[in-house]
Amino acid sequence: MKSSYMQNFAKNMKELMGDMTVSDLSRNTGIPQATLSRYLLCQREITLNYLCKLADYFHEDIDVLIGRKSY
Numbered sequence: 001m002k003s004s005y006m007q008n009f010a011k012n013m014k015e016l017m018g019d020m021t022v023s024d025l026s027r028n029t030g031i032p033q034a035t036l037s038r039y040l041l042c043q044r045e046i047t048l049n050y051l052c053k054l055a056d057y058f059h060e061d062i063d064v065l066i067g068r069k070s071y
Helices: 004-017 022-029 033-040 048-058
Strands: none
Touching: 004 033, 022 033, 022 048
């Protein structure tokens, strides 16, 4: 079951990534490529550790990433 935060997270991540590939993001963050792909396809819930890594990488608030706040 896809939660709204998972869908918001996937949408927001795709926007933040722009032209960056999942492979590039994986290399830059140390998060496995398959894991990132599952997050973007809403097939897996993100862990707090990886959510923090991505928030730090994109210099965004966690609440922005999961759609609780807007950009």
